[in-house]
Amino acid sequence: MSKIEWTEKTWNPITGCTEVSEGCKNCYAKSMAGRLKAMGVKKYKNEFDVTLHHDEIDKPLHWKKPCKIFVCSMGDFFHSDVPPEFIDELLEVMGTCPQHTFQILTKRPENIYDKLYKVTKEFPLRYLGGNDYVENVWIGTTIESSHHLKRSKWLRGFPASVKFLSIEPMLSDIDLVSHKTHLDVDWVIAGCESGANRRHANIDWFRSLRDQCIDAEIPFFLKQMEVDNKVVKMPKLDGQIWDQYPIK
Secondary structure, three states: OOOOOOOOEEEOOEEEOOOOOHHHOOOHHHHHHHHHHHOOOHHHOOOOOOEEOHHHOOHHHHOOOOOEEEEOOOEOOOOOOOOHHHHHHHHHHHHOOOOOEEEEEEOOHHHHHHHHHHHHOOOOHHHOOOOOOEEEEEEEEEOOOHHHHHHHHHHHHOOEEEEEEEEOOOOOOOOOOOOHHHHOOOEEEEEOOOOOOOOOOOHHHHHHHHHHHHHHOOOEEEEEEEEOOEEEEOOEEOOEEOEOOOOO
16 A cells, blocks of 8 residues: 555556756655665666566556556656657556556646657547546646646547645645646645645635635645644544545
8 A cells, every 4th residue: 555645556667757946956756766776776776766676567467356547656657768669557456457547747738748649640449448538547747836837738638537626735826716727637746845845825825726626626635734843644634534536
């Protein structure tokens, strides 16, 4: 089971990444990859360089019990160094495991179009089974500050049934209402930064985001928040734990 509160398992056929914005400054995955390499874990011999793990492609086929699977928690599914053909293979595996829900989170949603069009010259209908959406795949993008709200518009390029925002680490107050196109999502996750060098997130930022989600009828999931200068997992905000999921 995963220690990430909003998922149940992780699947890492791609590991490694490169910094793309200020949210990457204290990347937990980069730190973890360094520790794993130091421990002699073969998978992380390249530490945090982008690496494809062909031996992991079929892993979900062996998980029979339905679960939520975070795809590439230790990398970025749509990193520029990941070949479209490899993405194609992974999506085909997802399509053959309808019992699972695959959660893809990227900081590079602008690459969605290039990666998918290079494979099929159109949306990937081959593994959609003729449907308009990939029913068991959710696609999300990280928005750590208002400056990156524009990322959300690229989610429209992926034909998933659930599109979501991960506002973690939350580095500023974020006004979704003034950018109405950014409310066109099915789920919002939020959380403060963790670690010794974490940057502060004001509790009022979370309150504002929660209230915007309530008004827009978007499920809200508060993963972690500072309480008395300590990072608390699944905290209560105004007396309630916010652990909502999209109903799909």
